[in-house]
Amino acid sequence: MPQVFHRSFNTLSRVSVFGSLLFLGLAAWAASVYVRSSYATNRDIARDQPIPFSHEHHVTGLGIDCRYCHDSAEKSRYAGMPATKTCMNCHQQIWTGSPVLAPLRASYQNDVPIPWVRVHRLADFAYFDHSAHVNKGVGCVTCHGPVDRMPLTWQHGTLLMSWCLDCHRQPQMFLRPREQVFNMEWQPPPDQEQQGRQLVEEYGVRQLIHCSTCHR
Amino acid sequence: MATEVHREVHEQRESARPPLIGPGHNFATVTDKISALALSRPTSRRWWLGFGFSFALVMLLLLAISHLLVRGVGIWGINVPVAWGFAIVNFVWWIGIGHAGTLISAILLLLHQQWRTSINRFAEAMTLFAVACAGLFPLLHMGRPWYGYWLVPYPNTMQLWPQFRSPLVWDVFAVTTYLLVSLMFWYVGLVPDMATLRDRSTHRMGRIVYGVLAMGWRGSARHWQRYEAAYTLLAGLAAPLVVSVHTVVSFDFAVAILPGWHSTVFPPYFVAGAIFSGFAMVLTLVIPIRALYGLHDFITARHLQNMGKILLATGLMVAYGYLMEAFAAVYSGNPYERYVQVNRMIGPYALMYWALIACNIVTPQLLWFRAVRASPVALFGVAMVVNVGMWLERYVIVVVSLHRDYLPSSWGMYSGTIWDWATFLGTIGLFLSLVFLFIRFMPVISIFEMRTLLPEAKVKEELP
Numbered sequence: 028m029p030q031v032f033h034r035s036f037n038t039l040s041r042v043s044v045f046g047s048l049l050f051l052g053l054a055a056w057a058a059s060v061y062v063r064s065s066y067a068t069n070r071d072i073a074r075d076q077p078i079p080f081s082h083e084h085h086v087t088g089l090g091i092d093c094r095y096c097h098d099s100a101e102k103s104r105y106a107g108m109p110a111t112k113t114c115m116n117c118h119q120q121i122w123t124g125s126p127v128l129a130p131l132r133a134s135y136q137n138d139v140p141i142p143w144v145r146v147h148r149l150a151d152f153a154y155f156d157h158s159a160h161v162n163k164g165v166g167c168v169t170c171h172g173p174v175d176r177m178p179l180t181w182q183h184g185t186l187l188m189s190w191c192l193d194c195h196r197q198p199q200m201f202l203r204p205r206e207q208v209f210n211m212e213w214q215p216p217p218d219q220e221q222q223g224r225q226l227v228e229e230y231g232v233r234q235l236i237h238c239s240t241c242h243r
Numbered sequence: 244m245a246t247e248v249h250r251e252v253h254e255q256r257e258s259a260r261p262p263l264i265g266p267g268h269n270f271a272t273v274t275d276k277i278s279a280l281a282l283s284r285p286t287s288r289r290w291w292l293g294f295g296f297s298f299a300l301v302m303l304l305l306l307a308i309s310h311l312l313v314r315g316v317g318i319w320g321i322n323v324p325v326a327w328g329f330a331i332v333n334f335v336w337w338i339g340i341g342h343a344g345t346l347i348s349a350i351l352l353l354l355h356q357q358w359r360t361s362i363n364r365f366a367e368a369m370t371l372f373a374v375a376c377a378g379l380f381p382l383l384h385m386g387r388p389w390y391g392y393w394l395v396p397y398p399n400t401m402q403l404w405p406q407f408r409s410p411l412v413w414d415v416f417a418v419t420t421y422l423l424v425s426l427m428f429w430y431v432g433l434v435p436d437m438a439t440l441r442d443r444s445t446h447r448m449g450r451i452v453y454g455v456l457a458m459g460w461r462g463s464a465r466h467w468q469r470y471e472a473a474y475t476l477l478a479g480l481a482a483p484l485v486v487s488v489h490t491v492v493s494f495d496f497a498v499a500i501l502p503g504w505h506s507t508v509f510p511p512y513f514v515a516g517a518i519f520s521g522f523a524m525v526l527t528l529v530i531p532i533r534a535l536y537g538l539h540d541f542i543t544a545r546h547l548q549n550m551g552k553i554l555l556a557t558g559l560m561v562a563y564g565y566l567m568e569a570f571a572a573v574y575s576g577n578p579y580e581r582y583v584q585v586n587r588m589i590g591p592y593a594l595m596y597w598a599l600i601a602c603n604i605v606t607p608q609l610l611w612f613r614a615v616r617a618s619p620v621a622l623f624g625v626a627m628v629v630n631v632g633m634w635l636e637r638y639v640i641v642v643v644s645l646h647r648d649y650l651p652s653s654w655g656m657y658s659g660t661i662w663d664w665a666t667f668l669g670t671i672g673l674f675l676s677l678v679f680l681f682i683r684f685m686p687v688i689s690i691f692e693m694r695t696l697l698p699e700a701k702v703k704e705e706l707p
Contacts, residue, residue: 031441031450037459062400188401 068186073179074144077130086175086211093167093174093209104156108143111135146180147171153191153241163230164202168211169194175211191241198232199223205230263358264696265540273541273697277690278443280536286683289535294679300672307665308383316386318662325645325657330384331495332637333667336520337377337674338418338492339513339633342485343521344370345425348432349481352474358549360692361541365532366525367429368685372677373524374422376670381414383666410494417491421484428477434460435470436686489517496640503583503644506571512564516633519557519603522550523629528678530623532687541688544617551616554629558607561636565604579649587643591656595635596643602632 065071085091094100099107111134122128134141149155160170167174172183184190194201202223207213216222226232264273311318321328344367351359382388394415396404405412437457444450460466493513496504526547533542572584587596606628615621647654659667681687694700 031447031454040455040458059398185400188403189399192402 063185063187069148069182070185071181071183073177073181074146076144076179077141078127079179081178082174082180083176083178100157101161102158104158106157111141146182147186149186153188154243155241161208162205163198163232164205164208164226165194166203166208166210166213168213169201169203173211192236195236195240196234198234199227202226202230202232261543261545263360263543263545264693265543268540268697269699270694270697273693274439274443274690277541277686277688277693278440280682281440281684281686282444282446282449290679290683294676294683297672297675297679300669301676303665304669304673307662307669310662311383311666312388316384318660319666320658320660320663322655322657324648324653324655325642327641327645328657329659329663329667330380332634332641333670334377334380334384335492335637335641336634337373337380337670339489339517339520339637340524341370341373341377341421341425341521342489342514342517343525344368344373345421345428345481345485346518346521347525348428349478350485352478353482357696358546360696361538361543361688362525362529362546362550363692364429364432364685364689365529365687366521367425367432368681369525369528369678370425370521371422371429372674372681374418374425375677376674378418378422379670379673380666381411410491410498413491414495417484417488421488424477424481424484428474428481431470431473431477432689433685434458435462435691436689438462439690440686485518486514489513496644501644501648502577502579503568503572503587503640506568508564508567508571512561512567515557515560515564516636519554519561519629520633522554522557523626523633526550526554526622526626527630530619530626532682534619536682536687538688541693547619547622548616551610551622551625554625555607555610558603558610558629562604565600582647583644586647587639590643590647592639592643592646596639599632599635599639602628603636606632 061067086093096109096113097106098109099105111131114131115135118128118131130141133139161167170184174180174183199220200223203213203215204226319328319330321330344363347359347366348363351363382391385391394405394412405415434457437453438460441450441453441457444453490510490513493509497506497509499505529542529550530547533539569584572580575581587593606625609615609621609625615625642657646657
């Protein structure tokens, strides 16, 4: 009876045994890299918008405060998007003929909101209150990054649960005085941990890391 | 000197017993007979009939699972207060059945019980299939099985670990370990026989498949020496698992503070119950297979007798467990514990309780009679009754404690829906289908270990 297997099968079988272990390890590693990648989280990816709105121009260039447009940031669960009329306060006067702003004028004339594309899409199963964070001393920059230097807007954080927990587990490392919340240039002092603890005490910040804090 | 005397006594005793292998066999006939089961062609009509029926039940299982995934666990009878219904009952039942394999292969091997040889391969395979069926239930009970990997601790983007204080997590480790060790044990034991089938197969495909599975086994002295070492090591590894797995399963109940569950007798009594149900299932399967394939020479009356005795012994342990449960309830003076016991006996599920007593305590007493142990038909009957009884036991434990807890306003009743039954029957079909495939393609009895039982194999040892 002839041999069914060639000699090379000795090597092949050894390679396949160890190779499959290696492959499983690599697959697990690849999966863990994937879920953290910007491809999966949308981090650092500028979204196409109906109008290529530049925060850099409006904030750094013109010095407009965050709350001029996002007027419910301190009061509501949602930071709020500006109504078309808010834009028109200025754009009735300036850049009135700009083709880039055509969707804005159409929106104003037809009384139909501009379909902005949401940049920070938090999962529906996570409860989130914007005003609670702002009022406890979480700066805009802490979560949204240097928005004043974004020509187009992108998501700064990963929005992964671990990203939320990084701060929820040790709020003292991230909090700032309330009056500095909207300051885009604020830098944490060298004794942030100590000052942070004071703020935690003063604002009554709790370490909210129960499941039901966010998953209600 | 002492060992020689010991051996002599042992051999005398051994020769007084009926042999473990029928008369007139030699190396060649043993190998022929067992390997022919896997290599013969064409496949018998009876096999197709049995496999077809089991496979139809697998289709029912697929239907039930698909419906479950579309509609959610609401299609089952579970709700508050009985949130653990058929899924947990069936899980514990199957896991229990999966205990005979390791007991027979590992513990009886370490104890040098030679009669294990003709049933160990089969019992190990049965163990694997039963554990596979068992594993389905917790996964399906989650409602979203695709998140099942959350049970495993791994560095994740949620910065979460499983709740290590929960016995449900211990279960994951216990059952996974059990499955892996049983699988390795079974496979390592199969390797020399795979080589036999490779060498005897007349079909090219058979030679390739069995050849790959044999992993280049040539039967050299070095191979055998390594094989023995590996097999004994795995047996040592598997032996504690016989006790640990069902102990951990019993913690699912015992760690909870529910009356009727919170009891220290649970671990030993669950382990005894597991071995009890495992042996019942081995008998249920072995007796028909022995008759259909004419394996009377290998699975002798003595094998069946011994299994009957183990069934009786573990049945008595289980009976002791029931007795202690009732005693502890009375002796504790705790009104809630006492109520659960009374509720079991005369409550709405009393019929199931008394049926379980009849199945698990009364019926096995028949095994005291030699005539019953010697009759395959009677043994098969007892084993079937025990199978049912052990399922009822888990049903009573799960449902009766849950349906009436501390708060009478939340009391309720539970019964399985048609989908509960479809899933349960489906796993029985899955189990039987795997058994049928195993019988068709694998050596049901360990060929090389059977050969060591032959008188021919003893010659060398007796040379000076």
